[in-house]
Amino acid sequence: MPTLRKTYQPQDVEKKWYQIWEDRGYFQANLESPSPSFSIVIPPPNITGALHMGHALNSTIQDILVRWFRMRGFNVLWLPGTDHAGIATQNVVERQLFKEGTSREKLGREAFVKRVWEWKAKYGETILNQLRSLGVSCDWSRLRFTLDEGLSKAVREVFVRLYEDGLIYRGTRLIHWCPRCLTALADIEVEHEETNGSLYSIRYPIDGSGDHVLIIATTRPETMLGDTAVGVHPEDTRYFHLVGKSIRLPLTGRTIPIVTDSILVDRTFGTGAVKITPGHDFNDYEAGLRNHLNEISILDKHARVDPTQLSDVDDEVLRSVQGKSVVEARKQILAFLDERGFLINTEAHKHSIGKCYRCRTIVEPFLSPQWYVKIQPLAEPAIRAVESGDIRFVPKGWENNYLAWMRDIKDWCISRQIWWGHQIPAWYCEDCDLAHVAPIIQRSDPECCPKCAGFNILQDPDVLDTWFSSALWPFSTLGWPAEHQHNSGCAGEAEQMLQIFYPTTVLVTGFDILFFWIARMIMMGLRFQNAIPFHDVYVHALVRDAEGQKMSKSKGNIIDPLSVMGEYGTDALRFTLAAMASPGRDIKLASERIEGYRNFANKLWNATRFALDNVPDGFAYVESAKIDSQINLWIVSRLHRCIGDVNTSLGAYRFDEAANRLYQFVWHEFCDWYIEFSKPDLKQQGSAGESEVRRNETVQTMLDVLQCIVRLLHPFMPFLTEELWSTLQHQPGEAEHVMVSAYPLQDESKADMDVETAMSAVIDVISSIRVLRSTYGVPPRKVLPDVVAIPANEESQAVLLSHTARIQEMGRIDSLQIGTSLAKPQGKYGSQVTKVADVYILLDGLVDFTKERIRLEKRLAVLRADLDRAEKKLSNAVFTANAPVAVVQKEQAKQHELRAECDKISLELSRLQD
């Protein structure tokens, strides 16, 4: 038998086992397998990413599921990959270029994209390697990237089909614009932040009515240069006489109409009159459409004041704001308004400002031509899929969130004005009339214009939103669209992959990408596979720091998973995350927790060490050996309960329950009690006959149970368990590695209630002795000379008698007498009364009667309170009439037990009074 070192050292084994698993091909899915399949596609991390706790949690959960299913014989595919993250990656490389004194514009598109590919080759797999060190068992042979050839083909196919079906269109509208990234953003890529701003009241003179003015309020005075109307509510009697009149817009020579709009205007806010700037505000834009107003853009793409459409602005004003940022322009405009007597009032005002989710720059509503997906026809089936239960959210609460969002969904702006990504497959012929000829949309790049056959064609410079390709991930990664020629081997495999692994079983993800990703995958899966992309969506929590703060670089409260893994071991981190992953609650991660589970790993390590040290020379494993001894029957019974519970919990995605159940069983049943129980049996030295049979039975049971524990824990702690498996005695024909061994299944016939009751009586008596030791300050090492136990009934007596030696050993007792008819000892003694037995220890030293009285009185008070409650209930006729019989009987039994205990304690107390 190998000997283990005193503590588990994770660093020694983690790399080794990962290498072995990968070399053996254990991670790979099997296209030939007849077994039922289980598949997960990884939520692809950004190639710019570095592993954080969110990834660690997400990957741990997936790996637990994947390993659990694999061990249960499923044909498992866990498909890994990365996302090209258009804006983020482009930003990273642009920053690099800036340091080198150049820029993407100077390089040109082609050279820039080449640079990004180089960057990707160098750094793009960083996060994948970090995932490997977490122990994830993905099928690396099927690694995918959203810009791969196959996935790009899927993107084209989807784009063209949606276009042909009239679900993709191009239009000029107001969109969210990031003036730093220089691209459009989808609505959900804008994060709103509460900000302290100001509300300015401004006089707007009414045309042709002398000094009469309308007072409007605004938080963005600079946008007044783009005002094209003033709105009032159609039913607002204060303004009836003004409707149809005009405003002489201050600082400009512009005259703008006063219009009515019941949607835009809230009569109760401010004066009930509002400036309308369709070029710079989404609500105003809509109002502009309703009232046929024109849109004036006052800003360029860098969010600087652009004079192009401002020819009617006062020359002096225009000169001072031209080319200025929004903040600067605002100051200037306010100064002019004030100077010329238009500014009435400034007050503090809280409002929210939209910021770019990638770079935190304030986004501007900006008028520009973009590509859109018409979302309603896609959303409807995606809503039905969840309503009907075809797709299940875990925890269920997220369904409402999803449905609410989907029912109110708006068209999706999919074009981005960047270079890194899938360039939109739309071409324009410069020889044809651009305004009147539809763009050329096709799967392969056109060589010439299909209309005029000219070669003067240009591809749309925009690329698609990264999430457009991510939305296809569950099937594009499996090889869709497959070529339908059967002479190609590859195409055949793609069809097979889809057939075997689509729909995937479950998607594991954080709620932050519920809308970015999950919703879109469901829409695209239904549209292009005519089937849901996954059956279950497991939505996990956010990992926060110990104070509950969101981890962020700026706060400096990031706990780096890699350093945690280095300090405590990967398994400790994984177990921590699993144990804390309770549904619907964020994880507050504290290092003490991780340390605790590091200790747990070490506990199991040492339990194994103990077992191995006690395997006698020449020990031979006996297949299906019969078990006779109660302690062995007991631990096997307990084990099978644990197996049942763990499998049930995992089946319900309750990783926390499963982890805690295993912790409880391993530490507090197997280590605390079973190993201690086993010691007398294992100590039998080489003697022949009955004691050797007993010893071998216990050795074998201990090894069997340990082996089961190791398998049960493998999905949570893959490295430790693989290392322990390699040292444990296996049955012949057992798997070489625990990773490919069979996950334990509950055998109900192993449950033995009688044995469990018996052993809990033994535990009860040993605990009583320990309480007495502790109460009377008898040191653990000191042998108790004389102990008397008077069992409460014949059953207890039989059980305790059969375990006399064990109780003596574990209680460190010289003489132990057990018997229902025994008399209490004479002289000084301490006593502990329980429902199992009254235990007395003889004391030679001084006993502190006061202390003892206090202890007993306290215990009596607790039991009395319980007893009172029980008696009160039982004397209530309404209770005995209405409560179920079982409850009443239980209450009666409780009453008897409590009364007996109380009486005995009272007796002891009266003795102490003397």
Place this chain on the structure above:
RNA sequence: AGGCGCGUAGCUCAGGGGGAGAGCGCUACCUUGACACGGUAGAAGUCGGCGGUUCAAAACCGCCCGCGCCUACCA
């Protein structure tokens, strides 16, 4: 403003109509032949508040308070 979630031991959190639980921390004792990353014993809770349903409520329902998140509005 609306929606969702949460409020249980000092801390972090399970539980869930019928005897208040775990981990960490804390206190005391113990370096005993698996493990001090350990052992044994212990202290510690009006289960946020108020009402209601019920024989029985920490749990179910309603209202309120506090915290968090999301969506919308914010001229």
